[in-house]
Amino acid sequence: MQDVSIYGRALAISALSVCLGLVGCGGDSAEPGGQPFDAEVQATSDEPVEPIVQGLPDFTELVKQVSPAVVNISAMPPKPAAGGPPPGNNSHRQPDAGELGEWLKRFFREHPPGSNMPQRPAPEDHVSLGSGFIISSDGYILTNRHVTAGAGQIVVKLNDRRQLVAKLVGSDADSDIAVLKVDAKNLPTVQIGQPDDLSVGSWVVAIGSPFGFETSVTAGIVSAKNRNLADNRYVSFLQTDVAINPGNSGGPLFNLAGQVVGINSQIYSETGGYQGVSFAIPIDAAMNAARQLRxxxxxxxxxxxxxxxxxNRQLAQSFDLNRPVGALVTQIMADSPAAGSDLKVGDIVLSFEGYDVDSAADLPPLVGRVLPGESAKLTVLRDGKKKSIQLKIEALPATFTASGRAQAPADAGGDFGLTLAPLDKQARHTLGIDQQGVRIQRLTDGPASAAGLQQGDVILSVGSRPVARPAEVFQALNNADDSVALLVLRDGVRRYIALSLGKPETETPQ
Structure with missing residues (x-):
């Protein structure tokens, strides 16, 4: 496991991998109802105000029913043959409560709250504690990949105190999912719920082994849905305020019906400890990965x-959108499912298989969970009108290639603050593109530089019109309204940039 910078980052939460600290907070609250601070507040009625929320939930029965299917996981790195038992030997066991207590005492004695985090222990000293849950009565268990990564032996402790050696069936780095198998029958199992049925504000319950304290229960609410994190392209997380700490990794997140709706996976922290921002992998995405691994x-x-x-807002204006929404298509790859469909560059994907696409980050997880060979329906905005497109999804290739830059002679357009040059055949070959375009040779102060265009950018189209010569670019800009979207190639990546022309309004003589 690699060391992770913890400042302002989402952290994987394997036990013993982050520093702990105690943080207090408080402060005066604002006056309710928009009253001035020193205004006299008078009762408007003698009748008691009916609360919106009636009471708080009692989780007692829920915990009693679901906790037997929650397990503790101890993942041990391989031991060298000399000086110790070989990997896989049953002498590798989870530390008992006394050993764990001694470790915690030593940790806080040597590293009191507020001190620097110690370096990650050497592999032979490291014990990674996590959680998991049983998804089938014949012994399949779901957890996080980062709990078991690099383990020489995995020991699962059941709720009835049995300890079983587990086999790693498979793991997936992109979803951070691992599937384990223990040799046992008639095990208690969880019920699988529907994360889509959750609402922001819904109660959720986590059960796991933070710091090795088994079957610890915490509760909170769903803070947000479809949260996209930079390091997880194919997972849209559930964000909660449930207290999640090292050792909760891989444990279940339940709804009030006692169904698993997520796998507790990461926290966001600037201190290394819980700060009220936790992330869970939606269980539907996790189960999709688990079935394929099995x-x-x-x-x-x-x-x-x-x-x-x-x-963005400028592009929304250019494409006649009421608000910034959707995923704007900037390139269609050759020999891809999109290339064989009616999808076009400049289309804005608004929904995929009935799910709204609010931003570009929403689309990859939706596409990724469709199995190759299955059909999918997209709704796009094209020329101000919605259009449905049906296509067949293919398997994600292992690698993609990028291309380089180009060179060229020039044509100036002073009103827009840019000098352009056509792309010859050699320049297109260097860039790795088979279509024509116009390269930005030089920029001066003006609308182009203000929009974020850069020297070396290649303009492929103005609005929906492909361009091959500088004159075509300037003609399209002169005919455009206040704002126009340019499709630009930069460092091998295509993107739209909204160019605000700031043309004065034409007045009619009176």
Whole structure:
């Protein structure tokens, strides 16, 4: 496991891997109802105000029913043959409560709250504690990949105190999912719920082994849904305020019906400890990965074959959108599912298989969970009108290639603050593109530089019109309204940039 910077980052939460600290908070609250601070507040009625929320939930029965299916996981790194038992020997065991207590005492004695985090222990000293839950009565268990990564032996402790050596069936780095198998029958199992049925504000319950304290229960609410993190392209997380700490990794997140809706996976922290921002992998995405790992030993994801970007306010105006929403298609890759469909560059994907696409980050997880060979329906905005497109999804290729830059002679457009040059055949070959375009040779102060265009950018189209000569670019800009979207190639990546022309309004003589 690599060391992770913890400042302002989402952290994987394997036990013994982050520093602990105690943080207090408080402060005066604002006056309710918009009253001035020193205003006299008078009762408007003698009748008691009916609360919106009636009471707080009692989780007692829920915990009693679901906790037997929650397990503690101890993952041990391989031991060298000399001086110790070989990997896989049953002498590798989970530390008991006394050993763990001694470790915690030593940790806080040597590293009191507020001190620097110690370096990660050497592999032979490291014990990674995590959680998991049983998804089938014949012994399949779901947890996080980072709990078991690099383990020489995995020991699962059941709720009835049995300790069983587990086999790693498979794991997937992109979803941070691992599937384990223990040799046992008639085990208690969890019920699988629907994360889509959760609402922001819904109560949720976590059960796990933070710091090795088994079957610890914490509760909170769903803070947000479809949260996208930079390091997890194919997972849209549930964000909660449930107290999640090292050792909760891989443990279940339950709804009030006692169904698993997520796998507790990460926290966001600037101190290394819990700060009220926790992330769970939605259980539908996790189960999709788990089934593939069980049946095929790997996870295959769907592939659309497009490059996309977010729609900002300027681009929304250029494409006649009421608000910035959707994923803007900037490139369609050759020999891809998109290339064989009616999808076009400049389309804005608004929904995929009935799910709204609010931003570019929403699309990859939706496409990724469609199995290769299955059909998918997209709703796009094109020329101000919605259009439905049906296509067949293919398997995500292992690698993609990028291309380089180009060179060229020039044509100036002073009103827009840029000098342009056409792309010859050699320049297109250097860039790795088979379509024509116009390269930005030089920029001066003006609308182009203000929009973020850069020297070396290649303009491929103005609005929906492809361009091959500088004159075509300037003609399109002169004919455009206040704002126009340019499709630009930069460092091998295509993106739309909104160019605000700031043309004065034409007045009619009175």
């Amino acid at each position: 049946d095929h030993g790997e996870v295959v994801r769907g592939w659309l074959g497009v490059q996309i970007q977010d729609v």
